[in-house]
Amino acid sequence: MTKGDVVTGAERSKLTIRASLTSGDGDMVATFECEPSSSEWLATGDVSRKDQGLVISRLEVRPGPNAAGGVTGGMVQKVPVGQILRHVRAELGPDSTPPATLLDADLVQRIREGGRVSLDDELLRAVAHRYWLYTGPGQPPGAVKRLAADFNRPEETIRTWVARARREGWLGPSVKGRAGAEPGYKLRHEFEIGFR
Known part of the structure; x- marks a missing residue:
């Protein structure tokens, strides 16, 4: 897995997103892990390319070492789906920063x-x-x-x-x-x- 972005969540806790690109003939293009700095939960899953673009095709949320109990609805709501998809999108393509002079x-x-x-x-x-x-x-x-x-x-x-x-x-x-x-x-x- 490659080191991912650090982004700010709803509670201003830092998140670490790691993505690993997959190769194959299927729709799946990457797997990911996402964890807040609080270690309250850990989200893992797969990202696939569908007709509408990149989607999370599998999502698992587990309580982290600092969780008070099992998985709660609040934990699931904190999973930054958009940030994960943007991170994978950046990993899939060339450098996302537009160069000073484009080839066109x-x-x-x-x-x-x-x-x-x-x-x-x-x-x-x-x-x-x-x-x-x-x-x-x-x-x-x-x-x-x-x-x-x-x-x-x-x-x-x-x-x-x-x-x-x-x-x-x-x-x-x-x-x-x-x-x-x-x-x-x-x-x-x-x-x-x-x-x-």
Whole structure:
């Protein structure tokens, strides 16, 4: 297992999240452990890739050494599901910090300067990659606004482009109430072979 993030929970106790990526043909992509500094409980489980993106497909909560009794509803509610999924997402992809110069910089500059553009694979890949980076762990909100500034287009146009990137397989499907996206099968393929 690799050392994970330290995040702040509802009671401001520190949490340690450790994830180990799995390889195989199934949907499961990682296993995890999560423990608060209070050692009140320990959560373990599996993360899988489903149609809606990454999900926790198995979750076990056990009382820790400092627990007063068995597992309680309060303990289960303290498991930071969103933080665990963000941590695994960061482990799965390349460095989630956008580099100073992205490989698509020439394309973006041409689009900023030109008029209408066709939504070809080159543009959809650039939109999907930037959207994925801008919604990654530790990134501030406002990914669509940042993309609009990058491409010099209205936010509504960017939303259309992101939706098209989802339909074309560059981004995974959206999940209601969750910002961001998992890479689609085309973007995952680009990660595997390296961006050309």
